[in-house]
Structure formats: C-alpha cells, structure tokens
Amino acid sequence: MKRRALLKDGAEFVALEESDFDGxxxxxxxxxxxxxxxxxxxxxxxxxxxxxxETTLPAGAIDLLLVDAQGQVIIVETKLSRNPELRRKVVxxxxxxxxxxxxxxxxxxxFEKLVLHYWQSDSCExxxxxxxxxxxxxxxxxxxxxxxxxWDYDAFESALDDNLASGRHVLLVVASGLMDGLSRDxxxxxxxxxxxxxxxxxxxxxxxxxxxxxxxxxVRHRPGGRRGVSSTSGHVDxxxxxxxxxxxxxxxxxxxxNEADERGMVLYWGVKGFSARMPLERPVSVxxxxxxxxxxxxxxxxxxxxxDMAEFRRRLSEVAPFELGGQYTHRLRLDDRIEQQAxxxxxxxxxxxxxxxxxxxxxxxx
Numbered sequence: 001m002k003r004r005a006l007l008k009d010g011a012e013f014v015a016l017e018e019s020d021f022d023g024x025x026x027x028x029x030x031x032x033x034x035x036x037x038x039x040x041x042x043x044x045x046x047x048x049x050x051x052x053x054e055t056t057l058p059a060g061a062i063d064l065l066l067v068d069a070q071g072q073v074i075i076v077e078t079k080l081s082r083n084p085e086l087r088r089k090v091v092x093x094x095x096x097x098x099x100x101x102x103x104x105x106x107x108x109x110x111f112e113k114l115v116l117h118y119w120q121s122d123s124c125e126x127x128x129x130x131x132x133x134x135x136x137x138x139x140x141x142x143x144x145x146x147x148x149x150x151w152d153y154d155a156f157e158s159a160l161d162d163n164l165a166s167g168r169h170v171l172l173v174v175a176s177g178l179m180d181g182l183s184r185d186x187x188x189x190x191x192x193x194x195x196x197x198x199x200x201x202x203x204x205x206x207x208x209x210x211x212x213x214x215x216x217x218x219v220r221h222r223p224g225g226r227r228g229v230s231s232t233s234g235h236v237d238x239x240x241x242x243x244x245x246x247x248x249x250x251x252x253x254x255x256x257x258n259e260a261d262e263r264g265m266v267l268y269w270g271v272k273g274f275s276a277r278m279p280l281e282r283p284v285s286v287x288x289x290x291x292x293x294x295x296x297x298x299x300x301x302x303x304x305x306x307x308d309m310a311e312f313r314r315r316l317s318e319v320a321p322f323e324l325g326g327q328y329t330h331r332l333r334l335d336d337r338i339e340q341q342a343x344x345x346x347x348x349x350x351x352x353x354x355x356x357x358x359x360x361x362x363x364x365x366x
Contacts, residue, residue: 005206007213016206016213020080020176027078027203028053028063030214031174033125035066038174042218043199045170046070047146049139051115053123059100060093065114069143069151071159072170073111075101079175091186091198094171102167108135108157108300108328111164150235154277154285155270158298161328174201174216191221235269244291249334252342253289259350278353280360286353293334295342297349300328303356312352320345 002018031037035048045068052065064076077094105111112135119129119138132138140153163169190198200219205212238257242250256276260267266277273290275298277283284303288296297316299309313330316322320341322330334342 003204003206005213005215007206007208007211014208014211016208016211019205019207019212027080027174027176031064031076031078037214037216038066038172038201039216039218040068043170043172043201043220045072045074047143048074049129049142050126051138052118055114055118057097057100057104059096062097062101065101065118067139067160069147069156071156071161071163073101073160073163073168074170074172076172076174079173090173091190094173094198098167098169098171101169102164106165106167108161108164111135111160150268152268152270152275154275154298154301155268155288157300158285158288158296158329161300162325165325169197171196171198172201173198174203176203176205187219188221235271236273237269238274241269241273241289241291246293246334248336248339249291249293249295252295252334252346255343256287256289256295256346259346263350263353265353278357278360280357287349295332295334295345296325297322297330297332297345298328299330303360316345316348319348 004018005016006013007016008014032050032053035050038045038048040046040048048066048068050064051067052062055062055065062075063078066074066076068074075094075097077090077097079090105114115135115138116132118124119126119132124130128142129138136153136157139156140151143151143153143156187198187200190196197220202217202219204215204217206215207213236244242254245253257267257274260276264279266279266283268275268277268285273288273294275285276287276289277285284301285298286302288294288298290296299312302309304312316330320332320338322332322345325331332338332342332345
C-alpha cells in the first residue's frame with residue numbers, strides 16, 4: 001500500500017500519493033540541478049558542488065561527482081528500487097568507480113582536468129562555473145557564499161589533495177526505496193566493521209497531477225552513535241591549539257607564530273590548526289600547523305618556476321626528514337629528537353618566504 005503526504009496549498013491541504021521517478025536519469029537530473037537537496041547534515045558532510053556528471057573513467061561513467069567544502073570527494077550512484085541489481089551490484093559498482101578515480105585522478109591537476117572538462121561542456125548548466133579556468137575559480141566564490149567569507153580555499157585544496165592521493169572517497173548510493181534494496185545491515189557492516197564510507201540517501205517522492213514532493217533522507221552509521229559536531233562548529237585559537245600539541249611541538253609553534261607575526265604573515269585559524277600565508281594581493285599559504293605535532297609546508301600556489309620548485313624540494317629534503325603527503329604537501333612530525341633539523345627547516349622557510357615576497361613586490365612595483 002502506498003503512503004501519502006499532505007501538502008498545504010494556501011488554506012487547503014492536498015494529499016499526495018507516493019510515487020517514483022520515471023527513470024534513473026530523472027533522479028540524476030534532479031540532483032545535478034539541486035545538489036543542496038542531498039541531506040549533507042545526515043551524512044556529516046559539508047555543502048557540496050557538482051563537479052561531474054557521467055564522468056568517464058576506465059571502469060565506466062560515474063553518475064554524479066561532487067566535492068564538499070571540506071575537500072571530500074563524493075561519488076554518487078543513482079538506482080531505482082525496482083532495479084534488481086541494487087543490493088549487490090551497486091556496491092561493487094561504486095567500489096569500482098572509487099578505485100578507477102584513484103588511479104585516473106590521484107593528483108589535483110588530474111582531478112582539475114576532469115572537473116573543467118565537465119564545467120566547460122554542454123551538459124553543465126551551472127552558469128556559476130561555466131567560465132571557470134581552474135578549480136579555484138569555480139569553487140571559491142560558491143563555497144564562500146554557502147559557508148562564509150572565512151572559508152579557506154588553501155585548506156580545502158590541501159584536504160582534497162590528500163583525499164585524492166589516498167583514494168579516500170565517499171561512496172554514496174541515492175535511490176528511491178533505498179532500504180528495500182540496500183539494507184541497513186549492509187550499510188552498518190560497511191561503515192562500522194570495514195570502516196568504508198558507503199552511505200545512502202533514500203528518496204521518497206509523493207505526487208498528485210503535476211505536483212511533486214521529493215523528500216531525501218541520509219543513512220550512515222558510526223560506532224557508538226553519531227559523532228559530535230565540535231570538529232566543524234568553530235575555529236580554534238592560539239591558546240587552544242598550543243594546548244593540544246606535544247610539549248616540543250608547542251614550543252616550536254610558539255616560536256613560529258611569533259616569527260610569523262613579526263613578518264606580517266596572515267594567520268588563519270581553522271577547526272584544528274592554522275595556516276600562515278604570505279601577505280600578497282591574494283594571500284598564498286606556505287605553512288600549516290596541526291596538533292599534536294604536524295608541521296606542513298604547502299607549495300601548490302607558490303609563484304615559482306618548475307626548476308625553482310624542484311631545487312626548493314631538493315634542498316628541503318636535505319634540511320629535515322619531510323615526507324610527502326600528496327603532490328603539494330610536505331609533512332614533518334615534530335619531535336625533540338629532530339629539534340635542530342626542525343628549527344633549521346623553519347629558518348630555511350622564512351628565508352624562502354622573504355625572497356618570494358621581495359620578488360612579488362619587485363614585480364608589482366618595478
């Protein structure tokens with residue numbers, strides 16, 4: 001027996017009967033044009049932007065490809081409840097897409113190429129991104145409007161870079177009658193036992209004539225219940241950040257922050273750590289700090305030629321034991337056993353920052 005919903009139309013209530021989409025394409029179109037309908041709060045995601053539709057990979061074509069404001073990549077597969085493949089094949093399909101995306105676009109540049117191919121195609125109807133020539137051009141104004149003016153593109157790009165390199169994609173099955181095909185047990189097993197971010201969105205549609213009411217509901221599971229919202233509810237400050245660090249890291253970052261202030265660097269405090277940016281016309285992030293002990297150097301937006309960047313990376317590896325964390329991120333775990341190397345790396349960085357700032361100022365005022 002079909003369910004009914006009530007829709008208030010002026011002073012009257014109209015009963016709508018449960019219905020279904022005419023096809024999976026209609027469901028894709030609805031989400032492509034209205035990605036805000038995806039219940040991101042249910043799924044503990046952030047605001048999303050569509051960056052691909054029928055994105056072609058060696059494994060096939062992804063129905064929808066999204067990114068959220070935290071730099072998470074979301075692979076969306078749409079299925080209807082009457083589709084007999086829903087229970088098993090859809091899981092294998094999204095896993096196949098995830099592996100294929102990881103192999104095809106493990107770097108920001110490769111991913112940006114996929115995104116721009118879609119944004120600049122006839123199938124993209126979002127006028128906000130049609131003229132974008134880079135990932136930043138497209139997402140930055142949208143996420144600043146959706147989130148707030150403090151939204152940090154560099155932090156987004158750093159997280160996106162790491163997620164692409166490690167293949168950490170969110171796999172999202174969107175379907176009408178989802179729980180009839182993709183059971184709660186399967187989602188629970190994937191989320192809790194395997195640690196696999198396989199989530200569902202159940203779409204219910206009610207219809208009367210040309211009136212339609214579409215109701216989405218997100219489904220995911222966590223051990224011990226839902227995670228608190230503290231990680232996204234606000235930004236840390238200097239004292240809170242230092243208190244969360246190991247003793248040596250706190251001493252190191254205290255000195256780094258003081259020296260950043262002396263140089264007029266722009267400091268941005270995020271939900272966990274901070275970024276230090278060169279105060280250019282468009283601030284460029286160069287260093288990050290994350291508790292309890294992670295010092296990062298981020299080079300994606302640096303105004304350096306390829307040969308200069310290669311030389312910088314060679315010299316940096318000689319100064320301290322940094323590890324690559326994606327294409328543009330160099331990470332150093334702060335420990336008193338490498339105290340001398342850590343402070344040598346900081347001095348090396350300030351020298352590089354001062355030279356880049358001087359070169360930028362000389363270019364702006366020849």
